[in-house]
Amino acid sequence: MPFFSTSPPPPPTPTLLESFTSTLIKTFSKTFSNASSTLSSSWSTYLSSYLNSRLLFNVLALLATPTFIYLFSYIIPELYMKFRPVPNLKDRYNATWALVTGGGSGIGKALCFALASQGLNVVVVSLDDAALKSTMKELKHQFPDLEFRSVPTTFSSNVDYMSKIIAATKDITIQCIFNNAGFIVTGFFEQAPLGKHLANVECNATSTVPITHHFLSLMTSQKLRGCVVFTSSVAGFIPTPFASMYASTKAFVTQFACCAHIEVYNLGIDVCAVHPSPVASNFYDKVDHKIELMEAAQKSAVPPQQLPNEIFKSIGACATRDIGAMAVGTRLGTFFIPYNLFTRIFAVFAPFLSDYKQHNKNRK
Numbered sequence: 492m493p494f495f496s497t498s499p500p501p502p503p504t505p506t507l508l509e510s511f512t513s514t515l516i517k518t519f520s521k522t523f524s525n526a527s528s529t530l531s532s533s534w535s536t537y538l539s540s541y542l543n544s545r546l547l548f549n550v551l552a553l554l555a556t557p558t559f560i561y562l563f564s565y566i567i568p569e570l571y572m573k574f575r576p577v578p579n580l581k582d583r584y585n586a587t588w589a590l591v592t593g594g595g596s597g598i599g600k601a602l603c604f605a606l607a608s609q610g611l612n613v614v615v616v617s618l619d620d621a622a623l624k625s626t627m628k629e630l631k632h633q634f635p636d637l638e639f640r641s642v643p644t645t646f647s648s649n650v651d652y653m654s655k656i657i658a659a660t661k662d663i664t665i666q667c668i669f670n671n672a673g674f675i676v677t678g679f680f681e682q683a684p685l686g687k688h689l690a691n692v693e694c695n696a697t698s699t700v701p702i703t704h705h706f707l708s709l710m711t712s713q714k715l716r717g718c719v720v721f722t723s724s725v726a727g728f729i730p731t732p733f734a735s736m737y738a739s740t741k742a743f744v745t746q747f748a749c750c751a752h753i754e755v756y757n758l759g760i761d762v763c764a765v766h767p768s769p770v771a772s773n774f775y776d777k778v779d780h781k782i783e784l785m786e787a788a789q790k791s792a793v794p795p796q797q798l799p800n801e802i803f804k805s806i807g808a809c810a811t812r813d814i815g816a817m818a819v820g821t822r823l824g825t826f827f828i829p830y831n832l833f834t835r836i837f838a839v840f841a842p843f844l845s846d847y848k849q850h851n852k853n854r855k
Contacts, residue, residue, distance in 0.1 A: 568812075572809060575808060578803055578807065580609055580611065584666045584667065584716045586666035587611065587664065588663045589614070589665065590614040590656075590665045591606070591669040592616040592646075592669065592698070593722075594613070594617050595615065595618060595620065596622040598722060598767070598795045599669070599671040599722075601795040602798075603639075612639065614640045614656075614660055615627060615641045615642070617643065618643065619644065642655050646694040646698040647693055653701045664715070665706050665717075666716065668702065668717070668720070669722070670703065671721075672695070672698065674691065676734070676736055677782050679854065682853060682854070691736040691740065695736075699721065703747075707751070710760055716760060717760050719760070720762075720802060721762075721764040722765060724738075725768070726738040726741050727742040727744070728825075733847075745811055748811065749811060753810075763805050763806060763812065764811050765814055766811065767798055767814045768793070768814060768816060769793070769817060770792055771795065793815065
C-alpha cells in the first residue's frame with residue numbers, strides 16, 4: 492500500500508456563511524440577468540416605436556411642406572398689402588392722367604374719385620347713359636381744379652370704341668390704366684342668346700387687349716413708368732356654372748395680367764389683377780336669371796368706396812390679389828383640390844342645387 496493516496500482529497504465542506512453568500516450571488520446574478528433582458532427588450536421596443544414615430548413624422552412633414560410653402564407665400568404678401576400705406580399714384584409715377592373703363596358707376600366710379608383725390612386728371616370710359624353724366628358732373632363739382640374727360644361708348648364688336656378712346660387721349664399722357672368694365676350673363680349657357688355671350692366676352696376680356704396694347708406701347712416707347720390694373724373676380728379661379736362666360740373672361744384677364752406683369756415689370760410698369768369680394772353696386776340689377784348663390788353672396792357685399800384704396804395698395808406689390816373675406820376664403824378653401832376633381836365633384840352635386848333645379852325646368 493503506497494504511502495501517499497493518488498485520488499484527490501474531497502472538497503472541504505462549505506461553512507454556513509459561504510453557502511449563504513453563494514446562494515445570494517447566484518440569485519442576484521439570475522435576477523440581474525432577467526432584469527437586464529427585460530430592460531433590453533423594453534428599450535428595443537421603445538427605440539423601435541420611437542424610430543417608427545420619427546419616420547411617420549418625417550413623412551408627414553415632407554408631405555405637408557408644399558402646403559406650408561403655399562400658405563406662407565400666399566398669406567405674407569396678403570398681410571403686407573393689407574397693412575401697406577396707400578401709394579399715391581401721381582407721385583409714384585410722376586403721372587398727370589389716369590383712364591378708367593366702366594367708370595360711370597360701381598367700382599369704376601369709386602376709382603375715378605379716388606384717383607382724383609390723389610391729384611390725377613381722369614378719362615372716364617363708360618356707357619352713354621345717365622350714370623356717366625351724373626358721375627362727370629359730380630367729379631367736376633368736387634374737384635374743380637382737375638380735368639375730366641368722358642368717352643361714352645359700348646365695348647361691343649360692332650363699335651369702334653378704340654378710335655374714340657385714342658381721339659380723347661391723343662393730346663395727353665395716360666400712365667394709369669384701370670380695365671374695370673364688365674357685366675355678367677347668368678343662367679345655363681345654351682339658354683342665353685349667342686350674341687349676348689359674345690358681347691360679354693368683348694366687354695370683359697377682348698376690350699382689355701387693344702386698350703392695354705395701345706397704352707403699354709406708348710409708355711414703353713416713351714420710357715414712362717405707370718400701371719395697368721384689371722378688375723377680375725373670384726369666379727375666375729373656380730368653376731362657375733350659371734355664369735360661364737363671366738368666369739371665363741375673368742380667368743382670361745387674370746392670366747393676361749400675370750403675363751404682362753412679367754414682360755414690363757423691369758420697365759417700371761406695374762401690372763396686376765385684383766379679385767374683389769362681392770360689392771354693393773348695380774352690377775346684378777339687370778341679370779336675366781336670378782342666381783340664389785349670387786344673391787346669398789351679395790348679403791356680405793361692401794360699398795364700392797371701400798375698394799379703391801385696397802386696389803391701390805395692390806399696385807407694385809403683386810401680380811394678383813384676392814381682396815376681402817370671400818375672395819381669400821375661396822382661395823384658401825380650394826387651393827388643395829385639383830381643378831379637375833373640383834369640377835367633377837361640382838358636376839355630381841350641381842343637380843341638387845336650387846339654382847340648377849330652377850333653370851333646368853326651362854330647358855327644352
